[in-house]
Amino acid sequence: MIQRISYKLTDFLLEKEIIREEDREIYIYGLLAMFSTVINFIFVLTVGIIAGLLAETLIYLFGFALLRCYCGGYHAKTQLGCVLGFSAIYAVSMVVLRFMPAEYSRMFSMISAGACLVFIYIYAPIEHKNRTFQGDEYRKFRLVSRIIALVYTILIFSVSMFSNRLMIVAQILSLVMLSVSFVLLLALVLYERSESE
Numbered sequence: 001m002i003q004r005i006s007y008k009l010t011d012f013l014l015e016k017e018i019i020r021e022e023d024r025e026i027y028i029y030g031l032l033a034m035f036s037t038v039i040n041f042i043f044v045l046t047v048g049i050i051a052g053l054l055a056e057t058l059i060y061l062f063g064f065a066l067l068r069c070y071c072g073g074y075h076a077k078t079q080l081g082c083v084l085g086f087s088a089i090y091a092v093s094m095v096v097l098r099f100m101p102a103e104y105s106r107m108f109s110m111i112s113a114g115a116c117l118v119f120i121y122i123y124a125p126i127e128h129k130n131r132t133f134q135g136d137e138y139r140k141f142r143l144v145s146r147i148i149a150l151v152y153t154i155l156i157f158s159v160s161m162f163s164n165r166l167m168i169v170a171q172i173l174s175l176v177m178l179s180v181s182f183v184l185l186l187a188l189v190l191y192e193r194s195e196s197e
Contacts, residue, residue, distance in 0.1 A: 002039070002079050006031035036079055037065075040086045047087070053094055056172055060093060063152070063176035070145040071124040073183035074190060089182065093175040097168075105167060106160045109174040113156040116177035119184065120149040126187045152177055 010027045013019045019027055041061055048057025076082040100108060125141040127133055133141070152173045159170035 002032060002035045006035065032079075036082050039079070040083055041065075043083060044087060044090050047090070048094075051094065053098075056094065056097060056168065057090075059169060059172045060090065060176060063173055064179055067120075067145065067148050067152070067176060067180045068183065070141045070148060071120060071180050071184055072126040072128060072141070072187070073180065074187035075128050089179045093172075093179055097171055097175060100171070105171050109156050109167075109170045110160050112174040112178050113153040116174075116181045117149050117153045119181045120177070121146055123184050123188060124149075126184055126191070128187075149177065 006028050009031055010019070010024055013027065014021060014024060044061065045054075045057060048054050074085075076085050124145040125133075125138065127138070156170045156173050156177075159166045
């Protein structure tokens with residue numbers, strides 16, 4: 001359904017001469033990505049409201065979207081796969097957030113942030129075959145992904161060491177970094193496997 005809407009909207013833009021024929025595939029991919037993101041966010045936000053985790057979900061979604069945008073990573077082949085995959089990552093994160101004993105949360109957050117910062121520094125960004133880097137985008141995305149990951153890590157360490165009241169934010173940001181690192185790792189493993197076949 002989303003694919004059909006993306007095709008029809010792209011064809012409409014072509015018909016009105018708003019876009020060029022040679023850009024058709026780019027617009028289809030962009031619209032699919034946009035609709036997929038909106039559906040994921042609405043679904044996860046609804047689950048967050050039902051679970052009584054609205055504030056936590058909003059922080060998670062914002063943090064994830066910002067970092068993931070510049071890191072890249074695995075993309076599911078279908079819309080359903082995308083929704084289910086992101087929902088599973090979100091659900092695991094919220095379960096960890098809800099059930100982690102308070103005495104472990106500081107250490108967990110700092111260790112996770114440190115490990116993920118190194119991982120993101122080494123591997124991000126990962127290019128997707130449907131969205132290749134243009135010009136110096138790779139260099140820019142690499143720099144921005146490192147800066148965002150470093151800012152998250154500094155926030156996590158600062159809050160973990162100096163603030164009890166904001167500890168939940170540090171936990172959420174560390175789970176965001178773990179989630180994005182997982183998506184990067186998944187891309188590395190699966191893309192490498194498909195290239196070797």
